[in-house]
Amino acid sequence: MTAVGDVDDGRATRQGRPGRPGRPGRPGYDRESLLRVAVTVFNERGYDGTSMDELSKRLGISKSAIYHHVTGKDELLQLAVDRALDGLFAAADEAAAVDGRAIDRLEHLVRASVAVLVERLPFVTLLLRVRGNTAVEKRALARRREFDRMVSGLVAEAGAEGDIRPDIDPAIVARLLFGLVNSLSEWYRPRGGSGGAEIADAVCAMAFDGLRRPPPRTAPAGRPVPATGA
Amino acid sequence: MTAVGDVDDGRATRQGRPGRPGRPGRPGYDRESLLRVAVTVFNERGYDGTSMDELSKRLGISKSAIYHHVTGKDELLQLAVDRALDGLFAAADEAAAVDGRAIDRLEHLVRASVAVLVERLPFVTLLLRVRGNTAVEKRALARRREFDRMVSGLVAEAGAEGDIRPDIDPAIVARLLFGLVNSLSEWYRPRGGSGGAEIADAVCAMAFDGLRRPPPRTAPAGRPVPATGA
Numbered sequence: 001m002t003a004v005g006d007v008d009d010g011r012a013t014r015q016g017r018p019g020r021p022g023r024p025g026r027p028g029y030d031r032e033s034l035l036r037v038a039v040t041v042f043n044e045r046g047y048d049g050t051s052m053d054e055l056s057k058r059l060g061i062s063k064s065a066i067y068h069h070v071t072g073k074d075e076l077l078q079l080a081v082d083r084a085l086d087g088l089f090a091a092a093d094e095a096a097a098v099d100g101r102a103i104d105r106l107e108h109l110v111r112a113s114v115a116v117l118v119e120r121l122p123f124v125t126l127l128l129r130v131r132g133n134t135a136v137e138k139r140a141l142a143r144r145r146e147f148d149r150m151v152s153g154l155v156a157e158a159g160a161e162g163d164i165r166p167d168i169d170p171a172i173v174a175r176l177l178f179g180l181v182n183s184l185s186e187w188y189r190p191r192g193g194s195g196g197a198e199i200a201d202a203v204c205a206m207a208f209d210g211l212r213r214p215p216p217r218t219a220p221a222g223r224p225v226p227a228t229g230a
Numbered sequence: 231m232t233a234v235g236d237v238d239d240g241r242a243t244r245q246g247r248p249g250r251p252g253r254p255g256r257p258g259y260d261r262e263s264l265l266r267v268a269v270t271v272f273n274e275r276g277y278d279g280t281s282m283d284e285l286s287k288r289l290g291i292s293k294s295a296i297y298h299h300v301t302g303k304d305e306l307l308q309l310a311v312d313r314a315l316d317g318l319f320a321a322a323d324e325a326a327a328v329d330g331r332a333i334d335r336l337e338h339l340v341r342a343s344v345a346v347l348v349e350r351l352p353f354v355t356l357l358l359r360v361r362g363n364t365a366v367e368k369r370a371l372a373r374r375r376e377f378d379r380m381v382s383g384l385v386a387e388a389g390a391e392g393d394i395r396p397d398i399d400p401a402i403v404a405r406l407l408f409g410l411v412n413s414l415s416e417w418y419r420p421r422g423g424s425g426g427a428e429i430a431d432a433v434c435a436m437a438f439d440g441l442r443r444p445p446p447r448t449a450p451a452g453r454p455v456p457a458t459g460a
Binding site (some may be wrong): 014046048049103118125126161162164165167168169172173176177179180182183184186187188199201202203205206207208209210211212213214 | 236358404405406431432435442
């Protein structure tokens with residue numbers, strides 16, 4: 001899976017100019033660092049609630065300096081939600097290539113999606129708040145729905161292969177799985193770059209095998225088997 | 231657990247007057263119906279983004295007619311988040327009274343919390359978006375943290391009793407459980423009053439026992455045991 005910083009499309013230095021060196025007292029941004037600050041502000045104040053004036057104030061540069069990098073707020077949103085969605089679709093492609101049973105592809109997808117969420121947290125957070133007021137938002141929602149349909153298809157396939165407990169509606173399974181993954185955006189905060197794998201393991205352990213300590217397969221000789229559950 | 235409509239505190243008809251009968255062409259609100267519309271608007275536009283003018287427009291009544299029922303936006307928010315929090319704390323009290331093992335109290339709490347979320351969806355949705363800018367919001371966040379501490383305590387207790395798989399950090403377990411429950415606010419929409427119990431069953435089945443079809447305890451004679459997982 002591509003790490004966040006790898007997605008630079010080469011347009012960070014528009015018009016062929018190298019990134020402006022920061023002048024004293026004025027922060028120098030390239031397109032990537034400008035995008036990151038903008039996404040932070042959007043997540044704090046809401047995309048609709050953030051004006052170009054506000055962005056300019058927070059960035060400490062003029063509006064025309066922002067327009068040097070992007071055509072406007074809309075393009076910043078587009079870049080941000082694509083960063084999230086491209087990661088999720090890459091995770092889906094990766095999962096689709098896994099041999100074997102659908103439930104294993106599903107687990108792979110959940111694990112890879114957690115990694116995307118952890119690596120691209122502010123971008124996914126912004127994506128999850130998109131409500132569809134503008135053309136950019138509508139396209140983002142359409143891509144989210146496409147992703148959701150793919151997850152639902154994989155759940156249905158795993159169900160048809162007999163690997164998912166039959167007492168839960170597959171449509172609900174898909175919602176719960178990605179509700180769980182997406183809920184990380186509400187509380188997960190990276191601590192020094194690690195922790196993503198631990199979270200992905202915890203999500204998959206709970207979702208696929210449950211929190212209850214599994215009963216031991218064979219009781220060690222001479223020791224009583226501890227009761228699990230009630 | 232108290233149903234949503236039962237929480238009327240008797241102040242709906244302020245100043246001892248009975249609810250105003252609707253005049254022709256002017257909707258008549260009592261405090262409860264006014265609260266419900268206000269919460270819908272807050273959830274659509276954000277609490278900060280909703281002015282009293284906007285509320286007055288959406289309700290189709292003057293601002294002074296709103297002030298007949300409440301002291302302002304702040305009181306509407308207070309009533310709304312208390313509706314959600316009172317439900318969650320009632321669920322916690324109910325769970326605390328369950329005899330037996332901590333994991334059973336935890337499962338009871340998760341199930342009852344899903345019921346609160348389903349019954350009081352707009353109120354819980356608003357609560358989950360509170361960010362702490364005003365005194366009312368800060369109090370709501372403090373009560374949420376108190377609830378979270380109670381959940382974490384119950385998870386730790388269940389872990390100490392040996393009923394939670396030891397490979398997941400208890401702090402993460404509590405986050406994942408309530409991330410899962412709260413994620414319902416993103417997609418669950420009641421269909422004709424039913425569905426809450428089915429969702430609660432699905433959440434508990436996945437969270438406590440996992441999605442994977444459990445292997446049969448004893449294989450029927452003469453039939454191969456189907457493989458689960460890979």
